[in-house]
Amino acid sequence: MASIGLRARARGALLGLAVGDALGAPAENMKPSEIRARWGRITGYVAERPAGTDDTEYAIFSGLLLARHGSALTPAHVEAAWHEWIADRDEGPFRGAGFSERGTLENLRRGLAAPISAQHRHAWSDGLAMRAAPFGVFAAGRPAEAARLVAIDGSVSHDGEGIHGGQAVAAGFAAAMAGAPSDAVVAAAHAVVPDDSWTARSLRRAVTVAHRGERAVRSAVVIGGYPWTDLAPEAVALAFGAYAAADGDFEQSVLTAVNMGRDADTTAAVAGALAGATRGVSAIPRAWATAIGPVLGRCLPAMAGHHVLDVADLLTPTPRDPEPAPADYTLAPDGTETPT
Structure with a gap:
């Protein structure tokens, strides 16, 4: 694979x-048959104004937290x-996001502290996996450290x-950030979770x-008829399965996951x-990338x-670019960003 810089992978x-x-x-909680009946095969944005959900806002939350404290x-x-x-x-109007987040918020507001705050019905959800990417970015090339921090x-x-689920995802990201091929990325995810889990x-x-x-x-992977779709073991396996099926290709990885x-x-x-970590930012189609702006805080107003x-x-961070880039971007054809 061609040389891709750490910043481009991040x-x-x-x-x-x-x-x-x-x-x-738009396809959340739908069956493939329902997706086909409504859109055929999804090959791009189907929402009039595409935007991230709680997944993106919580990933930003964890990223800012990690930037503040690092390995400490x-x-x-x-x-x-x-x-x-x-x-x-x-x-915000989404009331703090999914079931695991709601349960956590209720416990924290009752005065409970970690790890008791995590004792609720949905502690097995994919709410940690969805915000695990920043840990792999931070601990690039160190899957065990990424898994430690996300835990x-x-x-x-x-x-x-x-x-x-969060540890598998974070470790996979850490391997991908170091340029590992897709099979090694999957192996890194396997290595940090109990084999019998x-x-x-x-x-x-x-x-x-x-x-x-x-x-x-x-x-x-899917347990037929089970009503909850946010099971961490299921969602994480579907995501890695989509990534492996596409051999790390960005468009196919994402569209395979969406259409499942x-x-x-x-x-x-x-x-x-x-x-994105495997192939770098330039692998993301321009039309998809430019639709993403600063988050609106619909789930987390603070974000x-x-x-x-x-x-x-x-x-x-790099010595030549110690400050974060501005919040508005124009992406050039090679995937680099310039402020607007």
């Missing part, structure tokens, strides 16, 4: 996450940030398989059949971040105005 990862989130959001991150830092940026502020973040909101078993099943395409991946339905915004966000590219720059 921007590819976080912009890829936001693009995947925006592409997948502790559960107390994470808990304080939840209070500062979420629990003690007015909520600290998750200690406030998740437990068990929810933590495993639901997450590991789902990952194995998804990747084993990935060469047969999205229907095979979905059939190998289920928790499509999260699976496409994770697949997009993996592929309003932040752009994922700002966070990428914060997590990969």
Whole structure:
């Protein structure tokens, strides 16, 4: 693979996450048959005004937290940030996002602290996996460190398989950030979770059949008839399966995840971040990239105005570019950004 700089991979990862989130959001909680009946095969944005959801805003939240504390991150830092940026502020119309986030917020507002704050019905959700990309960006080439840090973040909101899912994703990102091929990225994810965990078993099943395409991946992972689509073992396996099926190609990774339905915004966000880290920001189609602006804070009002590219720059500082880029961008054909 051609040489790709760390900053280009970081921007590819976080912009890829936001693009995947925006592409997948309209198909969230849908079956493939429902997607086909409404749009045929999704090949681009189907929303009039594509935008990221809680996946993007929580990834920015974790990225800013990590930029503030780095490897010294502790559960107390994470808990304080939840209070500062979420629990003690007015909520947006999405009321703090998904089930795991709602359960965490309710516990924090009752005065519970980590890890007790993570003891709720949805501690197994993919809410940690959806915000794990910044940890892989920060710990590029160090999957074990990425897994350690994301588990600290998750200690406030998740437990068990929810933590495993976040660790698998963060470790995969860390490997991709170092230029690992797609099979090594998957191996890095496997290496940081217990081999007998639901997450590991789902990952194995998804990747084993990935060469047969999205229907095979979905059939190998999804529990038919189960109402919840935000299961971490399922969503993480679908995302890695889509990424493996496409051999890291950005467009195909994301579109495979989107068209499998289920928790499509999260699976496409994770697949997009993996592929973006693998191939760099220039692999993201220009039309998809330019639709992504600063987040509106619809889920987390405190995140309003932040752009994922700002966070990428914060997590990969260089001597020549110590400050984050401006919030508005024009992407050149080679994928570089210039302020507007």
